[in-house]
Amino acid sequence: MTRPVGLTLPVDARPIRTDRLLLRPLTEADADDVYSYQSLPEAVRYLPWPLRDREESREHTLKRAGFTRLAADKDAIILAAELLGPDGEPGPVIGDLSIFLQSAVNAQVSIGWVFHPVRHGRGYATEAARAVLEFAFTDVGAHRVFAEVDPRNMASVALCLRLGMRLEALFLENEIFKGEWSDLSVYAILEREWGAGR
Ligand SMILES: CC(C)(COP(=O)(O)OP(=O)(O)OC[C@H]1O[C@@H](n2cnc3c(N)ncnc32)[C@H](O)[C@@H]1OP(=O)(O)O)[C@@H](O)C(=O)NCCC(=O)NCCS
Numbered sequence: 460m461t462r463p464v465g466l467t468l469p470v471d472a473r474p475i476r477t478d479r480l481l482l483r484p485l486t487e488a489d490a491d492d493v494y495s496y497q498s499l500p501e502a503v504r505y506l507p508w509p510l511r512d513r514e515e516s517r518e519h520t521l522k523r524a525g526f527t528r529l530a531a532d533k534d535a536i537i538l539a540a541e542l543l544g545p546d547g548e549p550g551p552v553i554g555d556l557s558i559f560l561q562s563a564v565n566a567q568v569s570i571g572w573v574f575h576p577v578r579h580g581r582g583y584a585t586e587a588a589r590a591v592l593e594f595a596f597t598d599v600g601a602h603r604v605f606a607e608v609d610p611r612n613m614a615s616v617a618l619c620l621r622l623g624m625r626l627e628a629l630f631l632e633n634e635i636f637k638g639e640w641s642d643l644s645v646y647a648i649l650e651r652e653w654g655a656g657r
Contacts, residue, residue, distance in 0.1 A: 465566030466600045469530035472538060475594060477586045482538040485524040485555060489539050490517040492552035496575040505612040506573060507636075529560040529599060540574070540587045553578040556591045558599070566602035568595045572618070579614065585621050592622060596650050605647035609636070619646035623656050 474483040485493070494516040496502045503510060511519060526535040536558045542550040554574030561567040570591055574584050595601040606624060608615045619626075624646035632640040 465602060466529075466560075466563050468560075468563060469528050470536075470599050472527040472536045473598070475538070475590045477590050479543060480583060480587055480590075481541040481543055481549070482556065482587055482590055483541065484527045485520060485537050485539045485552075487517075487521055487524055489524075489552045490520040493520045493539075493555065496554065496573065499576060501576055502573055504637075505609045505615065506571075523555075526557075529558070532560055532563055535559045538587075538591065540583065542578070542583070553583060554587065556587055558591060558595055560599070561605075566600060568599055568601040568604045570595065570604055570606055572615075584618055588618060588622055592648070592653060596653050601650060603647055603649050604653075605645055608644045608646060610642050610644045616644065616646070622648065623652060624648045625652075 472484045474481060476482075494511075494513050497508065497511055497516045497519070498513070500510060508519075523537045526537045528534065529536060538556045538558070539552045540554040540556065542553045544550050554572065557571040559569045559571075561569050570588065572584055572588055572591075592604055595604045604624075605627070606615075606619055608619060610616065610629065625648065626644060627647045628645040630643045630645075633643050634641055
């Protein structure tokens with residue numbers, strides 16, 4: 460039996476204000492800020508990104524700047540995390556977050572994140588990811604949101620747990636990632652679990 464379509468599409472990116480951040484679509488003007496973290500080995504260690512030079516990074520940002528709408532499976536929205544000044548004035552982009560529509564019919568969404576290492580340890584990623592989860596559940600209408608994490612990536616694992624995501628699966632040596640067999644953990648949260656924690 461065909462199941463009813465779970466989501467009302469398309470869903471467009473929109474600016475989201477949190478206490479300290481403005482989450483909004485990436486633009487070409489963010490290329491240098493993105494390069495400042497995308498060029499660091501520690502930032503891309505567990506991301507499916509190579510180390511890019513400035514021009515490659517600019518092209519990558521330009522491409523991702525076009526990801527602003529979820530209309531079909533595998534579409535993505537990329538949001539830049541802009542650090543606001545004390546009076547809410549615009550600031551640098553210190554990281555970015557991805558929202559992937561994995562299955563419209565099953566209302567499944569995945570998320571990802573990266574922040575500049577000098578900005579780690581201050582709760583910015585938690586603040587941004589909470590807002591992105593809220594966006595995924597309210598604007599997108601997700602039933603389940605998951606993140607795929609290399610279990611060695613302890614900061615990302617800790618972030619999942621802070622967000623209330625549960626470990627659902629651990630795949631052992633399921634892929635050769637950056638030249639070595641690597642494990643993959645799946646962390647997830649259901650809409651009702653997110654709602655209960657609001
Ligand atoms: C994953 C990643 C975003 C996590 O960054 P992070 O700095 O650990 O996360 P946060 O910004 O939420 O900061 C949390 C830390 O700040 C502390 N903190 C300070 N103020 C805080 C606040 N207001 N709210 C929450 N935490 C706060 C927390 O206690 C925590 O400290 P701890 O690391 O000592 O436990 C970061 O490691 C990263 O960008 N990694 C590279 C990219 C990557 O691997 N992405 C994931 C691929 S799956």
